[in-house]
Amino acid sequence: MTVSAAFASDNAAPVHPAVLDALIGANADPVSAYGKDPYTEHATQRLRDLFASPDAEVLFALTGTAANVIALSAATRPWHEILCSDIAHALLDEAGGPVRISGAQLTRLPSDDGLIDPAELERRVARRGDVHHSHPSIVTITQSTENGRVWTASRLREFVDRAHELDLLVHIDGARIANAIAALDLDPAEAIADADVVTVGGTKNGQMFGDAVLVRRPERFDGIRFVQKQIGQLASKQRFVAAQFEAMLTDGLWLQTAAHANTMAARLSRGLTAMGLRLAAPTEANEVFVQLDPAARERISGYAVHQPDALSPVFRLVCSWATTEEQVSDVLQRLRG
Numbered sequence: 001m002t003v004s005a006a007f008a009s010d011n012a013a014p015v016h017p018a019v020l021d022a023l024i025g026a027n028a029d030p031v032s033a034y035g036k037d038p039y040t041e042h043a044t045q046r047l048r049d050l051f052a053s054p055d056a057e058v059l060f061a062l063t064g065t066a067a068n069v070i071a072l073s074a075a076t077r078p079w080h081e082i083l084c085s086d087i088a089h090a091l092l093d094e095a096g097g098p099v100r101i102s103g104a105q106l107t108r109l110p111s112d113d114g115l116i117d118p119a120e121l122e123r124r125v126a127r128r129g130d131v132h133h134s135h136p137s138i139v140t141i142t143q144s145t146e147n148g149r150v151w152t153a154s155r156l157r158e159f160v161d162r163a164h165e166l167d168l169l170v171h172i173d174g175a176r177i178a179n180a181i182a183a184l185d186l187d188p189a190e191a192i193a194d195a196d197v198v199t200v201g202g203t204k205n206g207q208m209f210g211d212a213v214l215v216r217r218p219e220r221f222d223g224i225r226f227v228q229k230q231i232g233q234l235a236s237k238q239r240f241v242a243a244q245f246e247a248m249l250t251d252g253l254w255l256q257t258a259a260h261a262n263t264m265a266a267r268l269s270r271g272l273t274a275m276g277l278r279l280a281a282p283t284e285a286n287e288v289f290v291q292l293d294p295a296a297r298e299r300i301s302g303y304a305v306h307q308p309d310a311l312s313p314v315f316r317l318v319c320s321w322a323t324t325e326e327q328v329s330d331v332l333q334r335l336r337g
């Protein structure tokens with residue numbers, strides 16, 4: 001039986017045709033390597049403009065993990081502590097990359113589906129200054145979170161302001177930031193509050209590959225370009241990453257694709273609840289988490305779906321720019337049996 005990857009992950013989605021066209025367009029002539037090309041210049045400027053960050057440094061990486069590692073490592077020294085939620089991708093799904101490259105400790109904070117209460121920050125920084133404990137210097141949060149939740153603008157602003165009062169830098173893992181921005185229907189700059197560094201995902205939202213690092217306070221990320229180079233993320237042919245961003249960021253395409261993914265997830269979510277199935281988290285962006293008993297899972301055995309925890313009956317179904325209404329109807333119909 002052929003198993004469909006339609007809901008397996010937004011990473012499983014095909015590449016958007018506009019991105020393929022942009023790659024072909026960028027293939028015409030020789031241009032300078034290692035980011036000294038016009039594509040990088042244009043994409044950099046677009047990201048600065050969109051996020052109202054005129055002084056930001058922009059770096060490009062090939063994967064979301066690399067983008068996180070670059071941002072977190074440049075902000076920390078080996079005796080520092082990186083705070084994150086208990087479900088952070090950087091903690092659970094990057095094979096310890098941020099810890100290995102930064103040398104800093106990664107500490108999990110309790111959260112509500114990845115949304116952290118600012119009081120948790122206060123608890124951690126209370127011990128700062130004691131040589132026996134590592135020094136909390138940055139907190140990383142995810143927008144939208146690993147459980148598909150979205151930080152509202154006010155909640156995010158409050159969190160970032162509190163972190164800054166506590167002398168913590170703020171990193172946003174924005175692997176799915178387009179989905180969050182589309183869900184909030186906000187200006188992108190508002191969806192990142194005053195965060196110090198943001199990784200802007202491209203791979204899950206129509207690109208072939210490539211995530212950007214928007215460094216909004218470059219003076220606090222000394223050496224970041226050396227980290228990028230050391231971990232092999234300064235692509236000599238960076239134009240092909242930048243051209244993809246340029247294509248997606250033109251005429252709001254990145255938010256249209258993200259909004260479509262969110263709409264499909266909302267449709268799926270409504271269908272699941274209508275048949276009495278229990279969602280494990282509210283559907284706020286493009287990921288749906290639903291409890292399935294073995295019989296229900298068997299009914300959709302034709303679909304590869306991720307089970308985040310082998311001991312829990314919760315399954316994740318992800319929609320992308322390419323998800324169709326027919327696919328959503330099909331999975332719902334199969335579940336109805």
Ligand SMILES: Cc1ncc(COP(=O)(O)O)c(C=O)c1O
Nearest residue numbers: 063064065066089142173175203
């Ligand atoms: C929240 C989040 N951050 C970062 C990443 C890393 O992306 P990549 O797999 O491209 O390294 C992912 C990928 O699933 C993710 O879900």
